[in-house]
Amino acid sequence: MPTTFEKVADIIAETCDIPRDTITPESHAIDDLKIDSLDFLDIAFAIDKAFGIKLPLEQWTQKINDGQATTEQYFVLRNLCARIDELIAAKGA
Amino acid sequence: MRLEYFEMIDRFVEWKADERWIKSESKVPAASTVFEGHFPGFPLMPGVLMMEVMAQTGGWLVSGITGFTGLPVLAAIKEGKVRNAVFPGMQLVTEARIVHDGSGYAIADTSCRVDNEIKADARLTFRVIPYPSKEFYNTMTAWAARLNFPLKDFKK
Numbered sequence: 001m002p003t004t005f006e007k008v009a010d011i012i013a014e015t016c017d018i019p020r021d022t023i024t025p026e027s028h029a030i031d032d033l034k035i036d037s038l039d040f041l042d043i044a045f046a047i048d049k050a051f052g053i054k055l056p057l058e059q060w061t062q063k064i065n066d067g068q069a070t071t072e073q074y075f076v077l078r079n080l081c082a083r084i085d086e087l088i089a090a091k092g093a
Numbered sequence: 094m095r096l097e098y099f100e101m102i103d104r105f106v107e108w109k110a111d112e113r114w115i116k117s118e119s120k121v122p123a124a125s126t127v128f129e130g131h132f133p134g135f136p137l138m139p140g141v142l143m144m145e146v147m148a149q150t151g152g153w154l155v156s157g158i159t160g161f162t163g164l165p166v167l168a169a170i171k172e173g174k175v176r177n178a179v180f181p182g183m184q185l186v187t188e189a190r191i192v193h194d195g196s197g198y199a200i201a202d203t204s205c206r207v208d209n210e211i212k213a214d215a216r217l218t219f220r221v222i223p224y225p226s227k228e229f230y231n232t233m234t235a236w237a238a239r240l241n242f243p244l245k246d247f248k249k
Contacts, residue, residue, distance in 0.1 A: 038168055038169060038218075041168065041169070041195070041198050041218060041220070042169075042218075044195055044196075044198070045193055045195060045198075045200060045218075048193060048195055049193070054194075054195060054196055055195070055196055056196050057195070057196040057197050057198070058196045058197040059196070061197070
């Protein structure tokens, strides 16, 4: 069974035409993979569908803009996948 | 429909709030400055404006499902196809259905028909951006009422 990271990396590779082998858990979606906000909407859509969740992008953006969080907390893939796992767990609770 | 003012929808005529689907009508005007250039002696509805009709129909639907809490703006057109010509005087029937209601964005499948013949279709992505002021909510809801948009049916 693929891990959350493997599924997310596959989604990013397919959605943004990024070579799969360049995507690692330490990749920053914006700084390293150069994914812009519009392309990230496509990724969010695919993630929402694949995992049956709703990534709280508005809340994350607000926290970053307010200085309460860093982009690394949400957009480094290891951290993104941890958030996804939390959302999946919350859904099943 | 007043093309010069980007007023693309005459009215909403049918909807199913539980299915997040809506249908609008628009009569293409017999005359418009748009047709003076597109094209001289051969007035033809620009395909990009057909996309706009679908974007506005979908945009109002996104406003409805998000409770008029932000302004949906067109962000992406996927699989946009202009399949047949539209001429002055034709009555457009445009449908939109929400495919996904995300956080700060939404995706809708849209289509535009004349006499049940498909003219254009597209999957549209909308960002939902904050209203520029509190008063803008009143502007949008008053406008929605003029278009017969079923505010109460879509209210969350």
